[in-house]
Amino acid sequence: MVTFLELGISKAYVKGLKELGIKHPTKIQQEVIPVLLESKTDLIGLAQTGTGKTAAFGLPVLNTIDAKNDNVQALIIAPTRELVQQIKKQLFKFTKYIDHKIFVEGVYGGEKIDRQIKALTRTTHVVVATPGRLLDLVERSAVDISQVKTLVLDEADEMLSMGFKEDLSKILMYNTESRKTWLFSATMPNEIQKMVKRYMSHDAIRIEIDRNSLVNENISHHFINTSIPNKTLVIGKLLDKYSNDRGVIFCRTKAGTKKLAQELKNEDFSVDALEGDMQQKERDKVMRAFKNENLQFLISTDVSARGIDVNNLAFVIHHQLPEQLEYYTHRSGRTARAGNTGQSIGLIIPGEMQKIIDTQKALSITFREMTL
Numbered sequence: 001m002v003t004f005l006e007l008g009i010s011k012a013y014v015k016g017l018k019e020l021g022i023k024h025p026t027k028i029q030q031e032v033i034p035v036l037l038e039s040k041t042d043l044i045g046l047a048q049t050g051t052g053k054t055a056a057f058g059l060p061v062l063n064t065i066d067a068k069n070d071n072v073q074a075l076i077i078a079p080t081r082e083l084v085q086q087i088k089k090q091l092f093k094f095t096k097y098i099d100h101k102i103f104v105e106g107v108y109g110g111e112k113i114d115r116q117i118k119a120l121t122r123t124t125h126v127v128v129a130t131p132g133r134l135l136d137l138v139e140r141s142a143v144d145i146s147q148v149k150t151l152v153l154d155e156a157d158e159m160l161s162m163g164f165k166e167d168l169s170k171i172l173m174y175n176t177e178s179r180k181t182w183l184f185s186a187t188m189p190n191e192i193q194k195m196v197k198r199y200m201s202h203d204a205i206r207i208e209i210d211r212n213s214l215v216n217e218n219i220s221h222h223f224i225n226t227s228i229p230n231k232t233l234v235i236g237k238l239l240d241k242y243s244n245d246r247g248v249i250f251c252r253t254k255a256g257t258k259k260l261a262q263e264l265k266n267e268d269f270s271v272d273a274l275e276g277d278m279q280q281k282e283r284d285k286v287m288r289a290f291k292n293e294n295l296q297f298l299i300s301t302d303v304s305a306r307g308i309d310v311n312n313l314a315f316v317i318h319h320q321l322p323e324q325l326e327y328y329t330h331r332s333g334r335t336a337r338a339g340n341t342g343q344s345i346g347l348i349i350p351g352e353m354q355k356i357i358d359t360q361k362a363l364s365i366t367f368r369e370m371t372l
Contacts, residue, residue: 003250004031008037009059012097014277020093026052026339028209034180035205036060044196045184048216049155049330050309050337051209053184054090056248057152062091064150065125067100071147076128077171079158081108081280082287084100086309087154088128102126107143109133110280117142131159131167138171145171148179154183156192157326162303172199187326188331215329215363218336222345222370224355231319231347232263236372238317239269239297245314246290249299250331252320260319261299270296275303302327311338318346321355325362345370 001024004014017023025033028047036043037060061101079085088106095102103123107116108130116133120143127134127143137143151172152157159168166222172181172195181200185192196204215221226234235249251257252273261273272286272295283304289295291310300308302322313335322328335342346367348356356367 004029004033007033009033010098012064012099012129013059013094015097016094019096020090022052022055026056028052029056029208032056032208033059035207037063039205040180042180042201043182044200044204044206045182045209046113046186046188046207047184047209048186049333052338053154055094056091057154057182057184058087058094060090061126061150061152062098062102064096065102067102067125069125070123072127072143072145073147074122074126074150074152075134075145075148075171076126076152076154077131077134077159077168078128078154078210079130079162079164081110081130082308083155083332084108084130085126089129091126104128107133107137110283126260131164131171135167135170138174138186141334145174148175151179151181153181153183153185156183156195157187157189158196158330160189160191161326168195186329189326215332216336217343218339219293219332220341220343221332221360221365221367222343223338223348223367224345224370224372227348227349234347234372235260235317235319236264236267236269238315239264239271241372242314246293246296246310247298247313247315247317248305248308248334249297249319250305250319250322251299251301252322254301256319257299257301258306264297264299271299274298274300274308276301278304305331305334308334309337310334312340313337313342315343315345318344319351321346321348321359325359328359329363 004025007025028051032045065073076087084106088104091104102125104126105119105124106128109132131326251260257273257275261271264271274286290298316331316335332344360367
């Protein structure tokens with residue numbers, strides 16, 4: 001088995017990784033780290049969420065920083081506040097034992113901008129940001145990204161599907177001459193291909209992990225035949241069945257999410273909802289409870305689930321199958337993270353079997369019927 005030292009990571013970083021429980025490099029880390037450490041290149045990394053991307057780009061980013069230079073030298077852009085916080089925290093922990101100080105700052109919406117502007121007046125080497133807030137800070141001259149040598153786009157497909165295309169294009173226009181761009185994405189829709197063509201070098205290295213499986217192979221896929229009035233009952237039975245496990249239930253609408261959460265709360269299940277109308281404070285409270293295991297099950301809309309990174313989730317349930325295939329990939333990818341196995345269970349009503357057939361074909365997966 002390959003070690004991080006063999007990939008070119010220094011002992012001080014390896015010590016920090018060990019403390020985080022990261023002992024052996026994942027597939028993407030094995031492929032990406034040596035390339036990024038050895039050559040100054042643009043890179044496209046295609047990999048599912050939960051495969052260890054943060055260390056794959058994070059360690060090489062930290063390696064490029066000159067601690068004696070006070071400028072912002074690297075920029076990592078991610079779709080959600082949660083993901084930004086998580087990347088910042090990991091980078092901070094990676095650097096625990098190195099002998100020079102690398103300063104990392106996280107900026108995102110939902111928090112007072114003045115506080116972030118003040119934080120950026122201190123020495124900052126790496127900025128981790130959501131696109132909207134970053135652009136706002138750049139336009140107010142609160143952060144100077146003209147000296148950035150490395151720009152990382154994490155979960156690029158999610159950023160586009162969340163409507164950040166214009167913001168990203170504006171950010172990508174800066175300092176194109178002198179920087180390297182590393183783009184990571186689970187899927188490669190047309191919009192991303194256009195972005196790659198326009199803002200990245202033609203000889204960008206492309207690394208795909210498990211290119212044949214769009215969906216993590218540790219996930220087993222199931223469907224349950226039911227009817228609309230019986231869905232809550234079926235979900236209740238599933239939660240009873242998984243009474244020792246944790247999982248996420250996806251609904252298509254905010255209203256559906258709230259309603260289902262209330263119905264399951266009334267049945268004394270440990271559930272809470274995550275949806276777009278919530279105040280940021282409420283969102284953070286629910287996410288904290290879920291991460292700390294004070295909350296067993298989470299009910300969420302697709303957009304609100306972006307950036308949920310909790311290991312040990314045994315299952316995801318689809319109250320309805322999503323309209324878009326990418327959403328099925330993202331939803332099911334919340335389980336079976338960090339080498340674990342998981343189950344993805346879709347509830348279907350009469351007339352929806354075609355959806356199962358289409359999804360199987362498009363994603364090269366097999367659904368099995370589950371009965372309760």
